[in-house]
Amino acid sequence: xxxxxxxxxxxxxxxxxxxxxxxxxxxxxxxxxxxxxxxxxxxxxxxxxxxxxxxxxxxxxxxxxxxxxxxxxxxxxxxxxxxxxxxxxxxxxxxxxxxxxxxxxxxxxxxxxxxxxxxxxxx
Amino acid sequence: xxxxxxxxxxxxxxxxxxxxxxxxxxxxxxxxxxxxxxxxxxxxxxxxxxxxxxxxxxxxxxxxxxxxxxxxxxxxxxxxxxxxxxxxxxxxxxxxxxxxxxxxxxxxxxxxxxxxxxxxxxx
Numbered sequence: 001x002x003x004x005x006x007x008x009x010x011x012x013x014x015x016x017x018x019x020x021x022x023x024x025x026x027x028x029x030x031x032x033x034x035x036x037x038x039x040x041x042x043x044x045x046x047x048x049x050x051x052x053x054x055x056x057x058x059x060x061x062x063x064x065x066x067x068x069x070x071x072x073x074x075x076x077x078x079x080x081x082x083x084x085x086x087x088x089x090x091x092x093x094x095x096x097x098x099x100x101x102x103x104x105x106x107x108x109x110x111x112x113x114x115x116x117x118x119x120x121x122x123x
Numbered sequence: 124x125x126x127x128x129x130x131x132x133x134x135x136x137x138x139x140x141x142x143x144x145x146x147x148x149x150x151x152x153x154x155x156x157x158x159x160x161x162x163x164x165x166x167x168x169x170x171x172x173x174x175x176x177x178x179x180x181x182x183x184x185x186x187x188x189x190x191x192x193x194x195x196x197x198x199x200x201x202x203x204x205x206x207x208x209x210x211x212x213x214x215x216x217x218x219x220x221x222x223x224x225x226x227x228x229x230x231x232x233x234x235x236x237x238x239x240x241x242x243x244x245x246x
Contacts, residue, residue, distance in 0.1 A: 006245055010195065018198030021228040028238040033245075066245045070195055070237065072133065075141030101244040104237045105144040113236035114193065114227045115151040121224040122129055122156075122189045 004064040005037040005057035009050060012042030019046060022070060037062060043077055054089040064097045072105030127187040128160040128180035132173060135165030142169060145193060160185060166200055177212040187220045195228030
């Protein structure tokens with residue numbers, strides 16, 4: 001049976017509490033996707049990094065992986081660093097189709113939800 | 124007439140395209156809030172910084188300002204850097220009530236929207 005994994009790719013931070021929303025997001029997705037893998041990966045300061053996360057999903061039998069950058073803006077990390085890392089992952093796992101989404105902050109429904117939060121906060 | 128401003132506080136980046144979702148978010152909020160100010164401020168690499176944004180809203184007649192950290196996780200920038208900057212802003216503008224929201228990524232509706240985006244991306 002084919003498996004299609006999702007890797008939520010975040011920046012990483014020194015404070016472990018920083019990752020809490022990413023863990024909650026992964027839990028939501030796991031609930032929605034049954035036995036399809038959903039894992040986290042980080043650019044720096046936290047582990048695993050993206051190559052390790054891809055290797056883990058490949059070892060678990062994924063023949064397709066979608067990397068979703070959980071960033072608001074698409075700056076150097078998403079436009080320059082991430083494609084280089086993804087290229088290395090593709091070279092290491094030529095049998096796995098690895099695709100990369102645009103950053104979640106570019107999605108209009110995400111921005112609508114953020115706007116709704118701001119409006120609730122300001123009352 | 125009292126004015127209550129919103130300041131969307133982001134990290135900042137070298138690539139000016141990074142700020143595009145923040146601009147779109149500000150535009151959505153301006154559409155919803157009439158003549159109440161909605162502006163951006165950045166921790167580093169972009170301008171204005173938060174003290175400049177607060178000074179501008181105070182000069183525009185705001186007697187209340189809500190700062191919303193547009194971050195997913197609450198790490199050192201939100202837990203340590205931001206409160207220090209907000210304290211300086213409060214000292215500089217004692218007549219303005221400055222409040223600070225939790226990071227937008229802690230909001231469940233925001234995480235639901237991000238999860239929905241991920242599910243659409245993976246098909």
